[in-house]
Amino acid sequence: MIEIKDLHKSYKMGSNSLHVLKGINFSVEEGELVAIMGSSGSGKSTLLNILGMLDGADSGEYNLDNVPIKDLNETKAAQYRNKFLGFVFQSFNLINYKSAVENVALPLYYQKVNRKVRQEKALKYLEQVGLREWATHLPSELSGGQKQRVAIARAMAAEPKVLLADEPTGALDSKTSYEVMDLIQKINDAGNTILVVTHEEDIAHMCKRIVHLKDGVIVEDKKIEQVRAEQYV
């Protein structure tokens, strides 16, 4: 599903440049649930941004579902993001003047799905995350866990190839974190490919594979026995 070869990325900080990713080689199969771990500054967020087409790499190859991701202009990148990717952010990033269902329907709107279908689909995904009765509420009326579940529903609504989650539990207490992870596991069980960036060990162990980043290189890449989040909920 995802194939990366010799990926390099550096940021210019004034006169000196900061080499963040120093040759990443890495691939993800369909249906995997991968945790990307590393301390801050290890380059894990940068990697996710590049995978999410929010940022471009300096050199290296990136294929997503056999489509080479290269030299994208913003319009093209927007199309690819919409078609291939779903994002879940640490700070939820819901649009605060739109209700839960409108937030979920947003990616479908960009796909120019008609209004009625959009509404139905959005409600279906809200149902899946267990928030159907909260559909008309604004984000400010929801708890942190609920917001993240709306965000996940939104990410799923466009039926993306890959779900990218950047510290999805970073702003949540552990109980809520487990609820969110439970949801992510269930989505993965349904066959979706998911990448989770986290620095929390317990969250990482709820995935099926852990990739350790340190100083811009992958130091460890192992398959693990998945811990089900259900038991903590």
Added chain:
Amino acid sequence: MFNKDRWKEILEVLTSNWFRTVLTAFGVFWGILILIILLAAGKGLENGIKQDFSGVATNTMFMWTQSTTMAYQGLPEGRNFNFKLEDVDLIKRNVPNLRIVSPRNALRSQSGVDNVFYGTESGSYRVFGDYPEIIFQNSMYTAHGRFLNHNDIAKKRKVIVIGDGIRKDLYEEGEEVLGTYLKIQGVNFMVVGTYKEKSSNGGNQNAERQIYVPFTAFSQAFNRADNVGWMAITAKDGNSISNLKEDVINTVKQSRKVHPDDERAIGFFDLYEEYNKIESLFTAMRWIAIIVGTLVLISGVIGISNIMLIVVKERTKEIGIRRALGEDPWSIKKQILMESIFLTIISGMFGIICGTLFIYGVNTLLDSVGPVDMFLNPSVSVGVVTAALITLILSGLLAGFIPAQSAIKVRPIDALRTE
């Protein structure tokens, strides 16, 4: 364009901070209001001034004799002379493209000394000897009876047409005027008609206190022989009297034996030139109104642009999210532009409506207090309003352009980083 979701969003954004939106809109509202009021005030002044010209043949010059300042053909300088009736035909023959050449005479009325008597009533009025064509050159119309005609001229009938003001002065209300006799400097004339001024709802009452006598009868009654006091000369439509004036003056110089270089022997007044001066004054005023109004409007538009920039800044993160979700940059640009145009047009329309109401109010007031000198019916044309609307759309577009550009320059990754 007519996307329900887009409009919903525009309204959501603009209503999310009511106070700010209203303050911003006020700039454009104020600009367009001032533009409209200035234009209307200019138009009112123009209407007021032009009313005095209404019905007057403006393509007209007046010409009279003064004393010569140069000796010529054995005649001394300082000589007084008169135009003769034959000069009228000479001018008509020599200068083509003239519509009317009216020779005129007048009785000098001394103020305070009555020169017109009717029974026991009397008054001091200006009395003219005229040809019937004068009615086409002055702004008057026959109110009652008839005007002078060529039979009166040919038969030297002692008939007169009097102004409606004189009728009010000398006659009882409802008294029959036609067929009565007025005694003018000892000579009786029969009244055959009354006239009114076309533009007499201003303070122009003196114009309706004049008496018109057939030119020939006037000359005979008051001993003018074939002298002509002055002439009113109107050019044909499409010809400017200002261009023909030289030919006219040269013709009479020749026939009156005036030195061709004698500039001061013949006096004249070019009404057309004066009218054009007023016309260009109003053109200048209109431009000033447009420029001042537009400048005020521009400051309003800059206000909108400014607020849109702030809105974009505030929504940086939101824009980042939308782009991460796959919104086309163009769609974001369109959104910002439409918000800006919408705000501009709404506030501009409101300005236009208020301006129109204001003008309506002024007109109602003017109607109720009666005519005011030099001000009449302030108004703006539909063309001006349409132009203002188009300007609004363009300026809305312009106001939104920079903010929209800055909105799509935001890279989603930077936008999302802003906490």
